[in-house]
Amino acid sequence: MKEQHEHLHTHPGAAVPHSHGHDHAHDAPLAPAGDGTIAISHLHFRYPDGTEALRGMDLAVAGGEKVALLGPNGAGKSTLMLHLNGIHRPTHGTVHVAGLQVSNETIGRVRAEVGLVFQDPDDQLFSPTVWDDVAFGPTHMGLTPGAIHDRVEIALAAVGALDLAQRAPIRLSIGQRKRVALATVLAMNPSILVFDEPSAGLDPRGRRELIELLQSLTQTLIVSTHDLELARATFPRSIVVDRGVIVADGSTSEILANRELLIAHGLA
Amino acid sequence: MIVEPRGVGRDARAAVIATLAFVIAVALLPPGSYLALLLAWMLLAFAGALLGISPTRLARRGLVALPFIVAAIPIVFLRNDELLWAGSVGPLNLQVSGAGLRIALTALLKAWISVQASVLLLALASAPSIVTALRRMRLPDVIATSAGLTIRYLELLRDEARRMLRARTARSASPLGVGREQIGGTIAWRARTTGSLVGSLFLRAYSRAQRIEEAAASRGATGSLSIGTMPTADSRLTLKVVGVLLLVLIITLCGALLPRL
Amino acid sequence: MYPQLHIPDGFLSPQISLLLWVATALLIGIAVRKTSRTDVQLITSQPILMGVLGAFIFAAQMFNFPVATGTSGHLLGGVLAGYLLGPWAGTIVMATVVGIQALLFQDGGLLALGANIFNMGIIGTLGGSFVARGIGTALGSSRSVTIFGAGAAAWLAVVAAAGFTTLQLGLSGTTNVAVGLPAMLGVHALIGIGEALITVAALTFIAQTAPDILSGIASPPKASPVRRMAIGLVIAGGVAMFASLFASADPDGLEAVAEQLGFLNKGVDAPFELFPDYTIPGLDGTASTAAAGVVGMIVVIGLLLVFARIARSRSNS
Numbered sequence: 069m070k071e072q073h074e075h076l077h078t079h080p081g082a083a084v085p086h087s088h089g090h091d092h093a094h095d096a097p098l099a100p101a102g103d104g105t106i107a108i109s110h111l112h113f114r115y116p117d118g119t120e121a122l123r124g125m126d127l128a129v130a131g132g133e134k135v136a137l138l139g140p141n142g143a144g145k146s147t148l149m150l151h152l153n154g155i156h157r158p159t160h161g162t163v164h165v166a167g168l169q170v171s172n173e174t175i176g177r178v179r180a181e182v183g184l185v186f187q188d189p190d191d192q193l194f195s196p197t198v199w200d201d202v203a204f205g206p207t208h209m210g211l212t213p214g215a216i217h218d219r220v221e222i223a224l225a226a227v228g229a230l231d232l233a234q235r236a237p238i239r240l241s242i243g244q245r246k247r248v249a250l251a252t253v254l255a256m257n258p259s260i261l262v263f264d265e266p267s268a269g270l271d272p273r274g275r276r277e278l279i280e281l282l283q284s285l286t287q288t289l290i291v292s293t294h295d296l297e298l299a300r301a302t303f304p305r306s307i308v309v310d311r312g313v314i315v316a317d318g319s320t321s322e323i324l325a326n327r328e329l330l331i332a333h334g335l336a
Numbered sequence: 337m338i339v340e341p342r343g344v345g346r347d348a349r350a351a352v353i354a355t356l357a358f359v360i361a362v363a364l365l366p367p368g369s370y371l372a373l374l375l376a377w378m379l380l381a382f383a384g385a386l387l388g389i390s391p392t393r394l395a396r397r398g399l400v401a402l403p404f405i406v407a408a409i410p411i412v413f414l415r416n417d418e419l420l421w422a423g424s425v426g427p428l429n430l431q432v433s434g435a436g437l438r439i440a441l442t443a444l445l446k447a448w449i450s451v452q453a454s455v456l457l458l459a460l461a462s463a464p465s466i467v468t469a470l471r472r473m474r475l476p477d478v479i480a481t482s483a484g485l486t487i488r489y490l491e492l493l494r495d496e497a498r499r500m501l502r503a504r505t506a507r508s509a510s511p512l513g514v515g516r517e518q519i520g521g522t523i524a525w526r527a528r529t530t531g532s533l534v535g536s537l538f539l540r541a542y543s544r545a546q547r548i549e550e551a552a553a554s555r556g557a558t559g560s561l562s563i564g565t566m567p568t569a570d571s572r573l574t575l576k577v578v579g580v581l582l583l584v585l586i587i588t589l590c591g592a593l594l595p596r597l
Numbered sequence: 598m599y600p601q602l603h604i605p606d607g608f609l610s611p612q613i614s615l616l617l618w619v620a621t622a623l624l625i626g627i628a629v630r631k632t633s634r635t636d637v638q639l640i641t642s643q644p645i646l647m648g649v650l651g652a653f654i655f656a657a658q659m660f661n662f663p664v665a666t667g668t669s670g671h672l673l674g675g676v677l678a679g680y681l682l683g684p685w686a687g688t689i690v691m692a693t694v695v696g697i698q699a700l701l702f703q704d705g706g707l708l709a710l711g712a713n714i715f716n717m718g719i720i721g722t723l724g725g726s727f728v729a730r731g732i733g734t735a736l737g738s739s740r741s742v743t744i745f746g747a748g749a750a751a752w753l754a755v756v757a758a759a760g761f762t763t764l765q766l767g768l769s770g771t772t773n774v775a776v777g778l779p780a781m782l783g784v785h786a787l788i789g790i791g792e793a794l795i796t797v798a799a800l801t802f803i804a805q806t807a808p809d810i811l812s813g814i815a816s817p818p819k820a821s822p823v824r825r826m827a828i829g830l831v832i833a834g835g836v837a838m839f840a841s842l843f844a845s846a847d848p849d850g851l852e853a854v855a856e857q858l859g860f861l862n863k864g865v866d867a868p869f870e871l872f873p874d875y876t877i878p879g880l881d882g883t884a885s886t887a888a889a890g891v892v893g894m895i896v897v898i899g900l901l902l903v904f905a906r907i908a909r910s911r912s913n914s
Binding site: 355356359360362363364374378381382384385386387388389390391392393397400401404407408410411414415439440442443444445446447448449450451453454455457458463466476477478479481482483484485486487488489490492493494496497498501523524527528530531532533534535536537538539541542544545548549552 | 604605606607626632643646649650661672677690692700703771772794795797798799800803807901909911912
Binding site: 150155176179180183188190192194195196197199200203204205207209236237238256 | 462465468484485488489491544547548550551552553554555556557562564
């Protein structure tokens with residue numbers, strides 16, 4: 069059963085008044101408050117059990133940039149991503165997203181600015197219906213029922229899943245679940261989207277649809293992936309992470325052409 | 337694209353109340369009210385038909401309750417009143433008590449009917465909407481949220497368990513020629529492998545719970561957690577409840593008026 | 598499949614069902630209050646962990662292993678849940694599991710749910726967890742001792758649940774306790790061995806593979822020697838009481854008590870005996886009753902055929 073895929077472009081800031089902070093976000097459903105920038109400085113992170121996961125990272129991403137995060141398993145990609153929405157806090161160093169430094173005071177706004185799409189959509193779809201799951205974020209932001217309704221509709225439309233609104237997550241195919249998982253974070257109107265292995269488990273058609281979807285998004289994208297073809301097709305810039313540090317940061321085509329680099333860091 | 341207006345899903349309170357009231361009415365029928373039970377079942381079968389379930393299919397679903405008759409068999413043979421038959425079969429002195437038979441049969445029929453009522457409830461309202469209805473009827477948040485998540489992840493975890501069981505079966509060979517005691521290992525060994533399976537499943541469940549927490553936190557959840565939107569209230573709820581109470585009255589009156597065996 | 602303790606509707610008298618519903622509601626209410634006022638780090642996490650572990654219990658109940666020819670051990674999981682989540686959260690999880698079994702799988706009735714939750718969720722989980730804690734407190738709080746305690750408590754929980762189930766059925770007049778109690782207790786003493794072994798094995802596995810998880814959510818409390826002795830005495834007293842119940846299951850005594858208290862499943866007899874000898878006017882004698890029976894049967898079958906047709910057209914639309 070092939071779902072209709074719609075190309076929809078969300079244009080942040082188009083024809084709506086600029087909003088200050090997301091208290092007024094319900095007035096402008098398509099305008100994220102932040103500028104979509106990421107600035108990480110001297111980031112160190114050690115897990116409670118002592119494992120040093122991140123050993124000094126520096127990173128700067130401009131608003132709207134599309135960046136692939138490459139690296140072998142255990143390199144620290146997931147750990148890094150969990151810093152972007154404040155689930156992990158640095159042991160040393162700072163993390164700024166959308167102009168906000170990630171801290172206890174800003175965490176609410178950080179979570180609204182950074183949408184994290186997990187690898188296993190089943191971890192993200194924990195409500196009885198698709199609608200409920202997509203409404204979860206806006207509901208917890210304290211929006212009015214009308215605003216919530218609008219956000220959910222727009223988010224589902226953006227991923228081409230409006231017709232799935234009343235379905236239970238269990239009954240969806242993996243491709244459908246991944247799309248709905250994206251909708252759950254789009255509904256919060258973030259300026260930055262972070263994906264963990266989005267193409268894992270998809271068949272070639274699903275992958276193609278994913279690429280089209282990613283290309284239609286205007287938010288800043290940080291995507292962790294093993295799928296080098298996906299990186300080449302969709303992301304002009306790549307960052308290679310290995311053993312807790314950034315070992316390469318530059319044009320995707322150059323990095324993927326550097327065979328030694330790829331082999332040295334478990335990418336080929 | 338038409339999306340449902342706010343208040344998606346349906347208010348399942350009427351369905352829940354109706355089912356409970358029906359089951360209570362049936363439970364209150366005195367032993368031997370076979371005619372009243374038949375009437376109650378016909379009402380159920382009619383409701384089932386309206387929902388697209390044939391009477392035979394519904395009746396078959398009710399058979400799930402059958403095994404429990406074992407509990408009631410002793411009173412058939414051990415009660416001393418209304419002996420229908422007493423005699424000896426071989427060395428045993430047996431008796432069949434009419435009173436016991438009546439109680440056992442009534443219990444079985446009530447169980448059979450109540451299971452079908454439960455089946456119809458599920459046909460009428462999805463499990464999550466039932467939980468939401470209960471939440472509306474003051475079921476504590478902790479229970480409602482936890483139950484909702486259990487329902488959501490039930491199949492997922494059972495699938496994982498099935499896969500692990502299949503893996504265990506695939507490695508449970510019994511080569512020919514080996515003595516009986518050696519097949520399958522000692523009880524302790526078998527318990528240990530089963531325990532490892534259960535333990536691994538727990539660890540997987542625990543990690544998944546952590547990831548769900550992270551996903552929920554990523555979407556802004558702090559403090560009290562409420563999953564699932566509340567559907568719009570059923571405007572005809574009072575009407576339906578009154579209808580249900582009338583039905584209960586009818587069944588109970590039948591229990592009183594119809595002749596009993 | 599599991600120790601078949603899920604009582605369907607129709608087997609318990611309304612009075613017993615109601616009584617157990619009240620008891621269950623009270624205790625679950627306490628459990629809710631205890632889990633809501635929490636000293637856990639992430640307040641959001643408690644219901645999520647409980648929900649997913651509820652699904653885990655369901656899945657774990659699928660595991661079986663043969664104990665003897667014909668009997669297989671299945672996990673009930675009450676004491677396991679109590680050990681992993683603490684007695685009160687564990688009780689809520691088991692209660693939801695039993696509830697979902699009744700609702701989704703028709704395993705146990707809706708009216709009888711109060712009793713079923715009482716037997717498996719409260720006796721089996723709350724009671725079992727306290728026994729486990731008590732054993733740990735009395736004998737020392739090392740990991741292996743608490744796990745052993747959980748195993749012993751798991752056995753006791755299964756047997757006790759079976760005992761209470763039978764007593765409830767007996768008080769409702771649906772079973773004969775003299776025969777039922779020894780049979781149920783005997784069978785479940787065997788099944789309980791499986792429960793105990795799996796519980797111990799699972800906890801040992803978790804303790805060896807991920808000890809940090811275990812100490813995070815399942816910490817045996819420390820107690821003074823006086824408290825230890827007190828708890829030990831309570832447990833001993835409880836076991837003694839239970840054993841004497843087993844030993845002296847006097848059916849006549851039990852039924853006499855039940856009759857005096859009006860529990861026996863007579864239905865709602867008395868006020869409804871309006872027409873004790875009701876007969877259809879104009880019809881006397883066996884011939885006409887038989888005729889009425891035949892007519893009735895034809896009507897019923899006719900109606901059922903109509904229903905079947907309605908069902909078919911409804912499911913096709």
